[in-house]
Amino acid sequence: MKKISFKLAFISTALLTLSHTLWAGDITQGKTKAAACAGCHGLNGIGLSEEFPNLAGQKQAYIIKQLTAFKNGSRKDPTMNAMAATLSNDDIADLAAYFSSLKISTAQASVADKSRTGKASPREFPENVYISMKKSATIETFPQQQSWPGGPNMLYTAITPNKKMLLSTSPSSNTVYIFNTQNGRQLAILKTGKAPKGVKVSPDGKQAYISNQGSADITVINLKTLRVSHTIKTKKGPHNVRFTKDGKLAYVTLQGGDGLGVIDTQKQKLIRVIPVPGITGPHNLDLSADEQTAFVRDFVHHVAVVDLITGKVNKIITVGNGHGGIDVFPNGQYAATAAIGDDYISVIDTQTLESRDIKVGSASHGIRASKNSQWLYVTLPKKNEIAVINTSTMAVEARVPSGEFPFWIALPGNP
Numbered sequence: 001m002k003k004i005s006f007k008l009a010f011i012s013t014a015l016l017t018l019s020h021t022l023w024a025g026d027i028t029q030g031k032t033k034a035a036a037c038a039g040c041h042g043l044n045g046i047g048l049s050e051e052f053p054n055l056a057g058q059k060q061a062y063i064i065k066q067l068t069a070f071k072n073g074s075r076k077d078p079t080m081n082a083m084a085a086t087l088s089n090d091d092i093a094d095l096a097a098y099f100s101s102l103k104i105s106t107a108q109a110s111v112a113d114k115s116r117t118g119k120a121s122p123r124e125f126p127e128n129v130y131i132s133m134k135k136s137a138t139i140e141t142f143p144q145q146q147s148w149p150g151g152p153n154m155l156y157t158a159i160t161p162n163k164k165m166l167l168s169t170s171p172s173s174n175t176v177y178i179f180n181t182q183n184g185r186q187l188a189i190l191k192t193g194k195a196p197k198g199v200k201v202s203p204d205g206k207q208a209y210i211s212n213q214g215s216a217d218i219t220v221i222n223l224k225t226l227r228v229s230h231t232i233k234t235k236k237g238p239h240n241v242r243f244t245k246d247g248k249l250a251y252v253t254l255q256g257g258d259g260l261g262v263i264d265t266q267k268q269k270l271i272r273v274i275p276v277p278g279i280t281g282p283h284n285l286d287l288s289a290d291e292q293t294a295f296v297r298d299f300v301h302h303v304a305v306v307d308l309i310t311g312k313v314n315k316i317i318t319v320g321n322g323h324g325g326i327d328v329f330p331n332g333q334y335a336a337t338a339a340i341g342d343d344y345i346s347v348i349d350t351q352t353l354e355s356r357d358i359k360v361g362s363a364s365h366g367i368r369a370s371k372n373s374q375w376l377y378v379t380l381p382k383k384n385e386i387a388v389i390n391t392s393t394m395a396v397e398a399r400v401p402s403g404e405f406p407f408w409i410a411l412p413g414n415p
C-alpha cells in the first residue's frame, strides 16, 4: 500500500510538472503580445476602466481556461470572443504567463501610476523640451538630457519661435540669460528690473517680455540686438505674460492683487486691468484656443475662468494647493495646472469647465503640453523628476530624473 501511494504521488507530481510545462508560456513573448490587450486591460494588467477586469497576478491556468472558453465560444462576450478568436494556443500560454507574472502589489501601486522611471525617450519627447533647474542653476534638454550651465536660480524660461534661442530669468541676480539652443552657450546676460519672473517671446520672435515682480514693470528685450529696448510700467507684482497670436496684446498676471493687465504691444503700455475677484494673487495664465477666455492660476488653489470680451469671471475652479504653472493644450481641449503644495495636477475641460485630478505623486510646478498635444510634461521639483503624461489615457507614462528643482518648461509650438 505504502509503495503504491508513493508511486501515485510521484506520478501525479510528474503529471503536474508535465501539464505545467504544457502551459508554460514565454513571459517576454507574452509581454509583446499583450500590447493588443493594453487598450482595455492595461499593459500592467490593470483594467483601464470599470468594465475591464484586472489580469495582473491572475492564476495562469485560469487565464488559459478563460481565453480558451472565449475562443471556443463557451464563455460569451462579444469583445473577448473576437479577441480570443485570433489567438493560437501558444499565444494564450504566453499571455497567461505574462499577466500572471505581474505582481499584484506592483500592479496595485500602478493603478495610479503605471509609469516607468528612466531615461527620456524620443517617443515621449518628439520635439526638444527645455527645462530650467532652479537649484542646479542649469537648463536641461530632453530627450538628450544635456545640461547647460546658467545663472543662480534659473526660473522661468521661454524659447523663440525659430527655436534658436532660449531665455531664462534669474530673479536673485535680476538678470535674464539668453542661450544659443544649438550648443547651450550663453549669448547674453541682461539686466532686468527687480525679481524677474515670467518670460515670454512675442509670436514674431522679435521681442521678449520679462515680468519684474519686484519693480512692477516689464523689461522688453530686442531679440535682434540682444539689448533691453523698453520698460513698461504695470501694477503691483507682474508675474507672467501671455501674448495673443497676432502679437497685438499681452495679458499680464498682477500677483499684487489687481487682476489681469492688458498691454497694447504697439503702444508698449498697460491699457486696462480686468479685476479677477475670487482668487488670491493671479500667478500664471494661458488663453483658450479662440483667445476669448483666460485661465488664471492663483497662488493658493484656484483657477479663474475669465471672459476677455465681457471682463467677467465665468467660474472659479478649485485645484491643487499652492502655486504652479497652467497650460492650455495647443489643440485647445484642456487647461492643465500644477500644484506645488499637493501630489496631483488638475486637468480642466475647456468646454465643460469640469476638472479632474491626476496623481503625479509629488509637488509639481512647471506644466506644458507638446505641440501635438499628445504629451503633457510636469516638473516635480521635490522629486527632481519630470513626469510625462500620455494625454490619450491621462496616465503618467514615464518619469525622467532631472537636475535639482526642475521649475519651468519651454518647448516649441506652445508658448
Ligand code: HEC
Pocket (backbone or CB within 6 Å): 033, 034, 036, 037, 038, 039, 040, 041, 051, 052, 053, 055, 063, 066, 067, 076, 077, 079, 080, 083, 095
Ligand atoms: C476592447 C477591450 C478588450 C480588449 C482589447 C481585450 N479584452 Fe479581455 N476582456 C474585455 C472585457 C470587457 C472582459 C470581460 C468580459 C466579460 O464580462 O465576460 C474581458 C475579459 C477577459 C478575461 C477574463 C477575465 C476574468 O477575470 O474572467 C481575460 C483572461 C482577458 N479578457 C484577456 C484578454 C487578453 C489576453 C487580451 C489581449 C489579447 C484581451 N483580453 C483584450 C475587454 C477586452
